[in-house]
Amino acid sequence: xxxxxxxxxxxxxxxxxxxxxxxxxxxxxxxxxxxxxxxxxxxxxxxxxxxxxxxxxxxxxxxxxxxxxxxxxxxxxxxxxxxxxxxxxxxxxxxxxxxxxxxxxxxxxxxxxxxxxxxxxxxxxxxxxxxxxxxxxxxxxxxxxxxxxxxxxxxxxxxxxxxxxxxxxxxxxxxxxxxxxxxxxxxxxxxxxxxxxxxxxxxxxxxxxxxxxxxxxxxxxxxxxxxxxxxxxxxxxxxxxxxxxxxxxxxxxxxxxxxxxxxxxxxxxxxxxxxxxxxxxxxxxxxxxxxxxxxxxxxxxxxxxxxxxxxxxxxxxxxxxxxxxxxxx
Numbered sequence: 001x002x003x004x005x006x007x008x009x010x011x012x013x014x015x016x017x018x019x020x021x022x023x024x025x026x027x028x029x030x031x032x033x034x035x036x037x038x039x040x041x042x043x044x045x046x047x048x049x050x051x052x053x054x055x056x057x058x059x060x061x062x063x064x065x066x067x068x069x070x071x072x073x074x075x076x077x078x079x080x081x082x083x084x085x086x087x088x089x090x091x092x093x094x095x096x097x098x099x100x101x102x103x104x105x106x107x108x109x110x111x112x113x114x115x116x117x118x119x120x121x122x123x124x125x126x127x128x129x130x131x132x133x134x135x136x137x138x139x140x141x142x143x144x145x146x147x148x149x150x151x152x153x154x155x156x157x158x159x160x161x162x163x164x165x166x167x168x169x170x171x172x173x174x175x176x177x178x179x180x181x182x183x184x185x186x187x188x189x190x191x192x193x194x195x196x197x198x199x200x201x202x203x204x205x206x207x208x209x210x211x212x213x214x215x216x217x218x219x220x221x222x223x224x225x226x227x228x229x230x231x232x233x234x235x236x237x238x239x240x241x242x243x244x245x246x247x248x249x250x251x252x253x254x255x256x257x258x259x260x261x262x263x264x265x266x267x268x269x270x271x272x273x274x275x276x277x278x279x280x281x282x283x284x285x286x287x288x289x290x291x292x293x294x295x296x297x298x299x300x301x302x303x304x305x306x307x308x309x310x311x312x313x314x315x316x317x318x319x320x321x322x323x324x325x326x327x328x329x
Contacts, residue, residue, distance in 0.1 A: 001032075002030075002032040003032070003083070003084045003085055003104065004032055004033065004034060004082060004083035004084060004085070005030065005032065005033040005034075005083050005084075005085045005086070005087055005100055005104065005164070006033070006034050006036055006077075006081035006082060006083030006085070006086050006087070006167070007025050007033055007034070007035050007036065007086075007087045007088070007089060007100070008036045008038065008074055008077030008078065008081065008086065008087070008088050008089075009021065009022070009025070009035065009036065009037050009038065009077075009088075009089050009090075009091055010038050010040055010070045010073035010074055010077070010090070010091065011037050011038060011039050011040060011042060011046055011050055011073070011091050012039075012040040012041065012042050012046070012067065012070075012073075012091070013042050013043065013044040013046055014042075014046055014091040014092065015042075015044055015045045015046045015049050017091065017092055017208070017210070018046060018049060018050070018053070018091050019049075019053065020094050021089060021090075021091050021092070021093060021094050022035065022037070022053050022060070023094075024089075024094035024095045024096075024097075025089060025095065026057050026059070026060075027097050028095075028097055028098075028099065028100050028101065029097050029098050029100075029101045030098075030100045030101035030104060033059060033083070033100065034059050034060075034061060034081070034082060034083060035057070035059055035060045035061070036061050036062075036063065036077040036080060036081060037050045037053070037054070037060060037061070037062045037063070038063050038065065038073040038074070038076050038077045039062065039063065039064045039065065040065060040067050040068060040069070040070070040072070040073040041064075041065065041066050041067030041068070047064065050062045050064075061080070063076055063077070063080060068177065069177060069178075070175075070182075071175035071176060071177045071178075071179075071182050072175075072177050074088060074160075074175050075174045075175055075177070078170050078174065081167065083167060084166070084167050085104060085107070085164050085165065085166060085167060086164070086165050086166075086167055086170065087100060087103070087161075087163070087164050087165075088160045088161050088163075089161055089205075090161055090207075092207075092208045092209075092210065093161065093205065093206055093207050093208050094206050094208065095204060095205055095206065096202075096204035096205075096206070098202075098204065099117055099202075099204040099205065100164065102117065102200055102202060102204065103115045103116075103117055103163075103164035103200070104164060106139065106164075106198045106200055107164060107166075107198065109198075110141060110198045112141070112194065112195065112196060112197060112198055113165065113166035113168075113169060113193075113194045114163055114164070114165050114166070114169075114190075114194055114196075114197040114198075115163065115164045115197060115198045115199075115200065116157060116162050116163045116164075116197055116198070116199050116200065117162050117163075117200045117202060117203075117204050117205055118133070118135035118136070118157075118162070118199075118200060118201055118202060118203045118204070118205070119132075119133065119157065119159070119161075119162050119203055119204075119205040119206070119207055120203040120205075120206055120207070121206075121207040121208075121209060122206065122207070122208060122209070123209055123210075124208075124209070124210045129209070132157075133155070133156065133157040134155075135201045135202075135203055136199055136201050137201060138201055139198065139199065139200050139201060140198070140199055141196050141197070141198050141199075142196050142197050142198075142199050143195065143196040144191040144192070144194055144195060144196050144197075145245055145247070145248070146196070147191055147196065147197060148188070148191055148237075148241075148245060148248060149248055149251050151184070151187070151188070151237075152237065152241075152248060152251040152252055152254065152255040153251055153254070153255075153298060154255075154258070158183045158184040158187045159183050160183050160186070160187070161205055161207075162205045163197070165190075169190055169193060169194070172193070173186055173189050173190055174186075179225075179229050179232075180225055180226040180229045181226060181229050181230055181233055184233055185233050185236065188233075188236065188237055188240055192240075192244065227262060227263040227266050227267055228263070228278055230259045230262060230263065231259050231260055231263050231278075231282060233259070234255050234256045234258075234259035234260070235256065237252055237255055237256075238252045238253070238255075238256050250296060250297060250298050251298055253289075253292055253296055253298075254296050254298035254299055256285075256289075257286070257289065257292065257293060257296065257299065257303075257307060258299075258303060260282050260285065260286055260307075261303060261306050261307050261310065263282055264282065264283075264310045264314050264318075265306070265310070265318075267279065269315060269318050269319065272314060272315045272318070283311070283314060286307065286310070286311045287311055290311065293307045293308060293311065294308075
């Protein structure tokens with residue numbers, strides 16, 4: 001008997017694009033799977049559509065819940081999953097027919113608990129966008145420490161949508177609720193539990209970016225929170241490296257610097273004020289690490305320039321250069 005794969009899809013107000021997503025999962029060449037659609041309080045007709053889709057394929061199971069965000073929907077799906085292996089697909093996206101067959105073959109061949117496929121990204125016109133994560137030239141095993149190093153250098157893929165993961169890993173860890181960038185935070189914890197992951201070169205997970213996307217568009221409050229969370233996650237990564245992976249000290253320091261750079265580049269200028277204690281803490285941290293900005297070997301010249309300018313006069317620099325400031329590299 002083949003191992004069952006549970007594919008979990010958080011669903012919220014995505015009526016127009018959900019059929020394509022679900023169809024791509026139903027059409028997998030690896031057919032021994034269940035598809036768990038978690039309706040996260042939809043109110044645009046999606047809440048009815050999920051039930052209609054379930055009536056067409058007995059492998060589809062539907063759960064309705066009050067709106068609580070993607071992490072809470074995923075966690076409900078994990079609790080209900082019956083498979084030995086778990087996969088995740090965002091409802092905007094779709095996958096190639098052989099994706100899960102390739103992934104499960106890879107974990108069984110290598111005897112590992114995690115496999116990762118590569119991805120591409122496209123816009124509403126179907127035009128391919130530049131790769132966020134470059135696919136490898138061939139399949140290989142990436143040890144956990146090397147995987148972490150790639151994440152700290154922004155070269156790795158932290159998304160759970162591109163992965164197949166042993167169910168038992170979720171007995172100890174779940175997606176953190178109430179925070180953003182939750183995939184990165186959870187993956188850092190799971191990497192401590194495994195020897196590594198097998199990475200596949202095929203770009204068979206397809207990320208779809210659309211104007212007004214419910215799964216990717218953020219409110220002003222969420223927009224501010226996401227950049228606070230990336231700083232907090234950088235601090236978590238630094239503590240983890242100090243405790244378990246001291247060889248990655250420079251990479252972790254680079255990550256902490258870079259994430260604070262992202263925060264300063266993206267928070268609204270009106271929030272760059274004295275009473276914003278988080279903003280003040282970011283400025284203070286960078287000023288204490290001025291020497292590291294100059295000497296860290298993992299920083300690019302462009303990043304170093306950004307950091308030096310923003311450390312000296314963040315608000316002034318943002319006003320002069322605009323929301324998306326361009327600095328010579």
